Ligand SMILES: Nc1nc2c(c(=O)[nH]1)N[C@@H](CN(C=O)c1ccc(C(=O)N[C@@H](CCC(=O)O)C(=O)O)cc1)CN2
């Protein structure tokens with residue numbers, strides 16, 4: 385079997401197109417959704433992601449408010465900024481880019497965001513709503529994975545899904561979304577016994593562990609859908625001295641030989657993350673105004 389390669393870049397572009405069209409309709413009612421993105425420090429990868437978020441927000445017809453704070457910003461100052469953004473009527477969505485510097489308690493900051501503006505879906509209120517099957521703002525990466533799965537497969541009911549990784553950002557919300565789709569879901573992690581055997585049960589295998597190339601072809605059931613959420617920067621001497629490249633948690637070549645469909649890294653799940661952030665900003669803007677939730 386040679387897997388179909390899932391084109392996350394194309395899916396993200398199509399989603400942004402649909403978002404832009406809906407934003408255009410809202411503009412006729414005098415509504416322009418606004419997204420505030422907060423970056424603390426100078427992490428080079430975070431700078432790239434924040435730049436892309438701001439650019440794509442504006443391209444979709446929404447307003448972008450960028451807040452770049454120095455690396456030594458205090459927790460108190462960051463909390464004060466979040467408070468001002470919560471109170472700002474022009475701001476529908478607030479995103480604090482992670483990771484935060486060590487002196488700041490990220491949990492405290494994420495809990496300070498108004499849950500109605502929590503476009504990352506990381507607030508305990510949104511996590512609780514998702515876990516209990518209530519409408520909520522859903523973390524962008526798992527939401528992007530779900531959209532790719534629905535595009536590919538339509539109805540997911542009854543499928544066996546294995547999610548490797550139990551983070552609050554990807555693993556747990558991914559499992560909750562798949563459960564809501566009536567999949568039979570297993571969350572696997574570093575203490576799981578015979579992880580390869582557990583993975584071989586999966587019709588849908590989601591890898592979100594942060595370990596380059598960990599999932600190999602012998603872990604994959606023939607014909608399974610493999611979604612690679614990993615973004616690992618590894619050294620790439622073949623590209624020149626000191627060069628690096630991004631690889632996923634999945635060993636692409638061996639898994640693509642067995643799977644039915646697979647996301648590449650880059651160009652798979654990653655681009656959907658930012659497109660889903662725009663979708664959540666549009667959703668937040670509609671919900672805050674009592675408008676129907678957009679169907680994207
Ligand atoms: N507040 C948040 N912080 C972080 C999140 C998040 O969702 N909210 N996720 C990641 C970073 N991230 C967005 O913030 C993100 C990561 C990767 C991509 C992406 O498109 N990746 C490309 C490859 C990019 C490259 O070459 O460097 C791909 O996979 O094709 C988008 C967004 C942690 N922080």
Ligand SMILES: [Mg+2]
Pocket residue numbers: 392612647648649650651652653654655
């Ligand atoms: Mg990717």
